[in-house]
Amino acid sequence: MADPAAARLRLDKFLWFARIVKTRSAAQAVAEQGRLRVNGRVxxxxxxxxxxxxxxxxxxxxxxxxLRIEALPARRGPPAEARLLYSEIEG
Known part of the structure; x- marks a missing residue:
C-alpha cells in the first residue's frame, strides 16, 4: 500500500482544485512565470x-x-471544501 504522505499532485491542478485561480490555464501561467515558490525554491x-x-x-x-498545503484534493469541489485544502500563513 502506498504511503499517503508521499502522495503528490501537479502544481497547476492543486491551484485550480483549491480555487486559488479560476482556470487551469491561469494556474499554469502563474507557475510558468517563475513567480511561485514551493518550499522556498522558484x-x-x-x-x-x-x-x-x-x-x-x-x-x-x-x-x-x-499557503501550507493541508490536503490533496481528488476533484474541484465547492469553495467551502476547497478552503480546507490549505492554510494561510501570515507573513
Missing part, C-alpha cells in the same frame, strides 16, 4: 509536484500569499 513549470506540508508563496491579485 518553480517555473506547471507540472511540478506538490504534496501535503509543502509551502507555496506567490503574488496574485496584488497580494503576496503564503
Amino acid at each position: 518553480v517555473d513549470r506547471s507540472h511540478a509536484p506538490v504534496g501535503v506540508g509543502d509551502v507555496l508563496s506567490f503574488a496574485i491579485h496584488g497580494k503576496v500569499r503564503v
